[in-house]
Amino acid sequence: MLELLIAATIIGILAVLATVSFRNSAGDTRVAGAKAKLNALGGAVQRFKLDPQACPEGYLSINSLVSCGFLEVNNFNEDTYFSYAICETSPGSCPSSGYLACMTGRSSKLPKRYLGSSGYSYCWDSTGVTHERMGTN
Numbered sequence: 200m201l202e203l204l205i206a207a208t209i210i211g212i213l214a215v216l217a218t219v220s221f222r223n224s225a226g227d228t229r230v231a232g233a234k235a236k237l238n239a240l241g242g243a244v245q246r247f248k249l250d251p252q253a254c255p256e257g258y259l260s261i262n263s264l265v266s267c268g269f270l271e272v273n274n275f276n277e278d279t280y281f282s283y284a285i286c287e288t289s290p291g292s293c294p295s296s297g298y299l300a301c302m303t304g305r306s307s308k309l310p311k312r313y314l315g316s317s318g319y320s321y322c323w324d325s326t327g328v329t330h331e332r333m334g335t336n
Contacts, residue, residue: 226310233281234321234329236274237302241323243270244285244299248325259288280306286322294332298322 243264247254254267261283264270275283281302284292293301301322304313312333313319320332 223310226308226313229280229309230304230313233278233302236278236281237283237300237321237323238329239270240264240275240283240285241300241327241329244287244323245325245327248299259285261285280304280309293322294320295322298324298330 240261244259246269247259247264247267254263254269256263256267261270261273261275265273282292282305283300283302285300286293286296286298290296292303299322301320303321304319309319318332320330322330322332324330
C-alpha cells in the first residue's frame with residue numbers, strides 16, 4: 200500500500216511539472232508569433248516613411264499600410280494576447296520616441312514574465328533594431 204502512495208505522489212508531481220512547462224511553451228509560442236507580426240509592421244512603417252507618396256491615403260495607420268500594399272494582412276486587432284501600435288500615431292503606447300512600432304502583452308493567459316507590473320514591450324526602432332523589455336513582478 201505504501202508503494203502505491205509513493206507512486207501516486209510521484210505521478211502527481213510529474214503532472215504538475217508537465218502542466219507548467221506546457222503553459223510556458225504555449226505562451227512562448229504566442230510571443231514568437233506576435234514578434235513576427237510586429238517585425239512585419241515595423242518594416243511596413245519603415246517602407247512607408249521612405250516613400251510616403253506611394254500611399255494615396257497619406258495617413259499612417261495599420262489599415263492604410265494594408266490598403267497601400269506595405270503590409271500584407273491586417274489581423275492585428277484580432278490578437279487577443281497582444282496589442283500593436285504605430286508610435287507616430289499613438290505615442291502613449293511606446294516607451295520611447297525613437298520607435299516606429301511596439302507591441303505590449305495584454306492577456307492574463309500569457310506567462311507572468313510577459314505581464315509584469317511594469318509591462319512587457321517589444322519595439323522596432325527607426326534603424327530596424329528590435330528592443331525587448333520584460334515586465335517586472
